[in-house]
Amino acid sequence: MPLVKNGQISDDPFVHVADGAELPADGAILIPAARFLEDPETLLRRAGKTGVVWPNNRDIDDLVPYLDRLAAVALVFPSFRDGRAYSQARLLRERHRYRGELRATGQVLRDQFVFMLRAGFDTFEVKKESDAEAFAATAKRYSVFYQPTGDGRITALNRRMQLRHSESAGQ
Amino acid sequence: MYAYDELDRTLINERVSEFRDQVRRRLSGELSEDEFKMLRLQNGVYLQLHAYMFRVAIPYGTLSSKQLRQLAHVARRYDRGYGHFTTRQNIQFNWIKLTDLPDALADLAEVGIHAMQTSGNNTRNVTSDQWAGVAPGEIEDPRIWSELLRQYTTLHPEFSFLPRKFKFAITASEHDRAAIKVHDIGLRLHKNAQGETGFEVLVGGGLGRTPFIGKTIKPFVAGRDLLSYVEAILRVYNQYGRRDNIYKARIKILVHELGIEKFAKEVEQEWLQIRDGALALDDAVIEEVRSRFTYPVYENLPNLPEELKKAAHDPKFEAWRKNSVFPHKVPGYAIVTLSLKPVGGPPGDATAEQMDAIADLAEKYSFGEIRVGHEQNLALPHVAKRDLPMLWRALDRIGVATPNINLVSDIIACPGLDYCSLANARSIPIAQEITRRFANHETANLIGRLHINISGCINACGHHHVGHIGILGVEKNGEEFYQITIGGRADEHAVVGTLIGPAVRYGEVADVIEDIVEAYLALRANPDELFIDTVKRLGVEPFRERVYATR
Amino acid sequence: MTSPLQQKIKITGPSVVTANRTWDGVVIYRTAAKNWTTDLSEAAIVREVDEARALLAEAAADDLGAIGAYIAPVEIGDDGAIEPGNLREQIRSEGLTIGLPVPA
Numbered sequence: 141m142p143l144v145k146n147g148q149i150s151d152d153p154f155v156h157v158a159d160g161a162e163l164p165a166d167g168a169i170l171i172p173a174a175r176f177l178e179d180p181e182t183l184l185r186r187a188g189k190t191g192v193v194w195p196n197n198r199d200i201d202d203l204v205p206y207l208d209r210l211a212a213v214a215l216v217f218p219s220f221r222d223g224r225a226y227s228q229a230r231l232l233r234e235r236h237r238y239r240g241e242l243r244a245t246g247q248v249l250r251d252q253f254v255f256m257l258r259a260g261f262d263t264f265e266v267k268k269e270s271d272a273e274a275f276a277a278t279a280k281r282y283s284v285f286y287q288p289t290g291d292g293r294i295t296a297l298n299r300r301m302q303l304r305h306s307e308s309a310g311q
Numbered sequence: 312m313y314a315y316d317e318l319d320r321t322l323i324n325e326r327v328s329e330f331r332d333q334v335r336r337r338l339s340g341e342l343s344e345d346e347f348k349m350l351r352l353q354n355g356v357y358l359q360l361h362a363y364m365f366r367v368a369i370p371y372g373t374l375s376s377k378q379l380r381q382l383a384h385v386a387r388r389y390d391r392g393y394g395h396f397t398t399r400q401n402i403q404f405n406w407i408k409l410t411d412l413p414d415a416l417a418d419l420a421e422v423g424i425h426a427m428q429t430s431g432n433n434t435r436n437v438t439s440d441q442w443a444g445v446a447p448g449e450i451e452d453p454r455i456w457s458e459l460l461r462q463y464t465t466l467h468p469e470f471s472f473l474p475r476k477f478k479f480a481i482t483a484s485e486h487d488r489a490a491i492k493v494h495d496i497g498l499r500l501h502k503n504a505q506g507e508t509g510f511e512v513l514v515g516g517g518l519g520r521t522p523f524i525g526k527t528i529k530p531f532v533a534g535r536d537l538l539s540y541v542e543a544i545l546r547v548y549n550q551y552g553r554r555d556n557i558y559k560a561r562i563k564i565l566v567h568e569l570g571i572e573k574f575a576k577e578v579e580q581e582w583l584q585i586r587d588g589a590l591a592l593d594d595a596v597i598e599e600v601r602s603r604f605t606y607p608v609y610e611n612l613p614n615l616p617e618e619l620k621k622a623a624h625d626p627k628f629e630a631w632r633k634n635s636v637f638p639h640k641v642p643g644y645a646i647v648t649l650s651l652k653p654v655g656g657p658p659g660d661a662t663a664e665q666m667d668a669i670a671d672l673a674e675k676y677s678f679g680e681i682r683v684g685h686e687q688n689l690a691l692p693h694v695a696k697r698d699l700p701m702l703w704r705a706l707d708r709i710g711v712a713t714p715n716i717n718l719v720s721d722i723i724a725c726p727g728l729d730y731c732s733l734a735n736a737r738s739i740p741i742a743q744e745i746t747r748r749f750a751n752h753e754t755a756n757l758i759g760r761l762h763i764n765i766s767g768c769i770n771a772c773g774h775h776h777v778g779h780i781g782i783l784g785v786e787k788n789g790e791e792f793y794q795i796t797i798g799g800r801a802d803e804h805a806v807v808g809t810l811i812g813p814a815v816r817y818g819e820v821a822d823v824i825e826d827i828v829e830a831y832l833a834l835r836a837n838p839d840e841l842f843i844d845t846v847k848r849l850g851v852e853p854f855r856e857r858v859y860a861t862r
Numbered sequence: 863m864t865s866p867l868q869q870k871i872k873i874t875g876p877s878v879v880t881a882n883r884t885w886d887g888v889v890i891y892r893t894a895a896k897n898w899t900t901d902l903s904e905a906a907i908v909r910e911v912d913e914a915r916a917l918l919a920e921a922a923a924d925d926l927g928a929i930g931a932y933i934a935p936v937e938i939g940d941d942g943a944i945e946p947g948n949l950r951e952q953i954r955s956e957g958l959t960i961g962l963p964v965p966a
Contacts, residue, residue: 221349221432223472227549230469235584251333251350258468270341281329284322286462288589289469295589296318296462297596304599338885340926358929360954362887392964408886660963728950729958739960789948 142272144264145241147279149272152265154191154212164188170214170243173198176206184209193245196224200231207238212263217246226259233260234290253278258289312375312680313458314603315423323420326427326466330354331413338410353433353471355401355426356412359732365390365404365412366429367419371439371457371481372400372683376670379681381422383666389415394666396651396659398685398723398774399478400438401429405730432560433471434464434545437479440488441684444606445692447640450500450508453483455601456537459592463538470545474552475560477545478517485803490685492516492525492805493777495562496544498537509533514544514574515566518771522807523563526571528578534597536582539590543582547574607678607693612643614696622700630752631703634714636694645696647677649689649706650713650721654750657739658724659687661711668709676702686762687723688716718755719763719828720746723774727767727784728791734767736784736791736817741765744821749828758828761842762800777801779843780827781808782820791817797827797854798846811855815862823858830857873914875947876936878905879921880954881928889954890928892921898928902944902955907936 143152154168159175168189176183176192183190184206191212194203203213213232215225225244232238243263244256250271256264257279266272285293294302315323330350337347351357355366367382374382382402386394389411390404397403407415416426428435437460444452460479464470470477480489483500491497497513510532516525532540544562551569553559566574622628637646649669651659661669669689673681676698677691684690689711694702706712715721722745725731727738742765749755764778768785775781781796792814799808815823828842834853835845846854879892883900890898891905899905908914914933921931935947946952953959 220346221472222554223470224550224554226469226472227546249346251329255466255468255471282322282325282466284318284325286322286465287467296322297599299318300316300599301595338926343925344884344929358882358887360950361889361957362882391962393962410885657960657963662964729953729960737959743960791949 142266142269144266144272144275145262147276149275154189156193168211170212173203177202180206191241191243194228196222196228200228200236203232204236207232207236207240210240212241212243213238214243214245214265215261217244217248217252220247220249220252226255229256229259229261230289250274250278254282258285258287258291258293260290312373312605313370313454314605316603319423319462320420322465323423323425323427326354326425327413327416327420330416334409334413349431351409352431353428354416355429356409357430357732359405359726359730360728361730362406363409363412364730365407365415365426366397366401367404367424367426368429368436369400369402369424369683370437370461371443371454372441372685373443373454374681374683375422376674376679376681378422378424379666379670379673381419381424383663383670385415385418386663386666388418392664393660393662395657395726396661396683396687396689398687398725398772399436400441400683400685401436402683403726405726427465428471430476431471432473432475433477434467434473435476435478437461437464437481438489438494438685439481440484441682441690442488442637442646442692443483443682444604445639445641445644445646446484447638448485449640450483450502452604453481453498453500455597455604456498456500456510456534457481458604459538459597459600460541463541463590467545470549473545473549474554475557475562477548477562479541487801487803487805488684490774490777490801490805492803493518493522493774493801494525496541497525501531503531507533510537512540512544515563515571516805517561517563518774518776519561520558520769520771521564522771522776523567524805524807526566528571528575535592535594536586538592539586539588540578540582542585542590543578546581547577551577607680609641609644609693610695612695612697614642616643616695616697618697618700622703625700628700628703630756631707631712631714632699634718634756635712635716636699639693641693643696645694645699647691647694647699647702647706648684648716649691649711650715651688651711652715652721652746653710653713654720654746655743656710656746658722658742661689665709665711668705669711672702672705685723686721688721714752715746715755717760717762719749719758719761720755722746722763722765723778724765725767725772727765727773731767731772733770734784735769735786736767736793738765738767738773738782738784741782741784741793741817741820745824748821748825757838758832759838759841761828763824764799774801775799776807777805778808779846780824782824785814787814793817793820795820795823795827795858797851798843800843809851811851812859819862826858827854830854871911871915871918871933873908873911873933874935876907876909876938876944877914877933877947878902878907878936878944879914879917879931880905880934880951881921881931884927884929887929892917892931896920898924902936902946905936905944907938907944908933 166187189211480494499511513525682690728734766773766775777799796808894906
């Protein structure tokens with residue numbers, strides 16, 4: 141499964157460690173939420189980077205105490221029709237000021253990239269190779285946005301206000 | 312009219328190009344049907360019995376002549392020469408090819424029309440009072456807020472994959488013509504005790520398998536807070552709405568299961584954290600949107616012009632005027648409803664020729680503006696009263712002057728089994744037969760206000776639960792049967808109707824409706840007591856007796 | 863979404879496999895020659911569950927050409943003519959039961 145990070149197909153430094161699988165001594169790992177919460181302090185002290193795979197039906201408030209020490213948070217799209225992780229992503233970025241890697245995992249398809257970027261995701265485990273290759277072009281598909289989110293893109297309403305001001309300043 | 316600017320135009324063009332690419336990938340096999348289905352639904356493309364169906368949004372029911380002509384063009388060029396106006400201020404084309412859809416969308420985009428989010432599990436077309444901006448006594452034009460909500464909900468990055476569809480409706484009048492109580496979020500503009508304008512917010516209304524009337528979640532939300540409050544509701548719903556069962560996924564079920572108090576508390580907690588954020592609307596932003604709505608420059612005209620006095624001698628004109636012409640906030644002007652319910656016709660259908668002719672008449676007599684109502688009729692919102700006789704003759708010529716607005720033959724109906732892949736039974740031929748039974752205008756007038764709503768399945772697109780008489784098609788052992796309810800209504804006193812008895816066969820429906828109407832005529836306290844009031848006073852029982860005594 | 867192949871198959875008499883054509887949505891029927899036709903009279907008829915399942919599986923594999931394949935009942939007349947087996951299929955095969963607003 142190709143990984144897109146910073147807009148490009150990249151090697152994935154993280155290894156997914158399943159429930160029950162042995163924990164590597166070092167190296168970057170992504171670990172299921174339940175396993176992480178069993179002993180977060182030990183995990184956060186290990187030599188390699190630690191990230192958490194957070195299910196979309198669990199309150200992210202449980203994750204908040206650890207955010208500044210996590211190397212990555214992966215949010216899950218069990219189906220491309222299930223949009224709960226968009227809310228989790230915005231809350232992590234906009235309310236809890238999470239600045240680390242925010243990864244989309246699961247059914248991640250081309251036609252969701254723009255929504256995911258706007259919600260604050262910066263890393264994508266893309267299901268199809270062709271979609272990963274189309275990432276850069278797809279991300280540029282829209283130039284106008286109606287809603288404010290934490291991604292900093294200016295909304296249409298604000299652009300209009302700016303245009304008005306510059307018009308009246310020029311008069 | 313709201314005028315699109317460069318930004319709005321750019322966005323819909325970008326959406327058209329995205330959809331063109333999606334269709335290309337589907338036809339080349341890059342996308343499976345399972346993947347493509349959601350993408351086409353997000354752009355209003357269903358698959359029905361005979362073909363794809365294309366649903367186009369008419370936000371808050373306002374169209375320009377130019378836009379209506381373009382809808383006619385799409386009907387003619389890509390479809391079979393007609394369209395169907397729905398109960399949610401959309402128009403549907405029934406025979407479109409997938410390969411033609413990108414071009415049809417591009418043609419519509421030229422006039423600022425789109426099909427974004429007219430289906431799928433997202434926030435749907437924001438609907439409003441079809442008399443917005445012209446109804447006497449309105450608090451203010453609700454379309455300003457509808458447009459703010461349209462922009463806010465369009466391609467929302469967080470709420471495009473909700474548990475289920477999500478519908479908004481707004482009214483600013485005492486009398487609710489937008490059916491806000493049967494929407495996921497209903498908004499009623501009003502003034503609070505301090506004289507400030509804001510919204511009563513209702514949540515959890517809806518029809519379908521489990522009908523609920525919306526409950527007030529907050530009696531007053533100021534305009535500046537509208538978007539943040541809506542975002543709080545949507546966020547709570549997105550996270551907690553049920554996704555395990557399609558029939559329990561609407562917000563009405565979440566509200567019902569949590570209880571309105573608990574749900575309101577969740578929303579309030581969320582809202583308090585975002586109300587002063589980027590969604591707060593300052594006055595300048597609201598004014599910016601308001602400034603892009605243009606209004607006609609009305610003339611100073613007499614309220615009872617000579618032309619009208621003269622035409623009053625023609626009983627046919629008078630019948631139409633009394634039925635289809637409504638008061639306007641400006642003296643000398645009127646709102647004219649165009650009936651898309653001719654006797655024997657499919658409710659809500661208009662041909663491309665009719666659309667073109669109506670567009671011309673709107674230009675001549677209504678400042679180039681047309682409205683679409685949830686009752687599946689059209690309206691010309693700014694007609695000078697002196698022009699009424701001329702307009703009437705022109706409307707009559709094209710078959711949209713049947714004087715049956717709000718009468719028994721002004722039937723709301725879904726497409727039913729003739730078109731729809733979800734339907735269990737036909738709706739249109741039932742409606743056609745009922746209109747034939749009540750074709751006599753004097754009889755219909757004697758009966759008075761009576762709304763019949765027909766749905767071909769439990770999904771209730773024909774809003775049968777809230778019809779004064781509701782007809783629901785079901786299937787029993789391969790045969791069409793119809794359940795009849797009475798006493799429902801969709802306005803500010805919204806209530807779900809009551810079943811009168813066992814379902815009846817296809818061939819019996821019109822007879823049963825006649826029986827119900829005859830029972831009403833015999834039972835009403837006086838000729839001014841409306842059907843709905845008689846049912847309220849007496850209950851279902853006397854109607855049940857009448858209908859089933861001989862069956 | 864349940865794949866059509868996982869759905870429980872119940873047939874009570876002669877049946878066909880039908881779907882809609884991807885590019886234009888038109889009603890189509892699976893033929894014995896592993897192809898599609900718009901003409902019901904050319905459809906492959908199945909009478910047994912296993913037969914039906916096989917025809918459906920083979921038809922549903924054509925995701926590019928057709929959408930939503932399923933098994934539909936038909937009736938075979940004395941003259942061998944294939945007729946739709948219920949009202950829904952009759953409407954799909956023969957068109958609306960009402961006149962179009964615009965004459966074709």
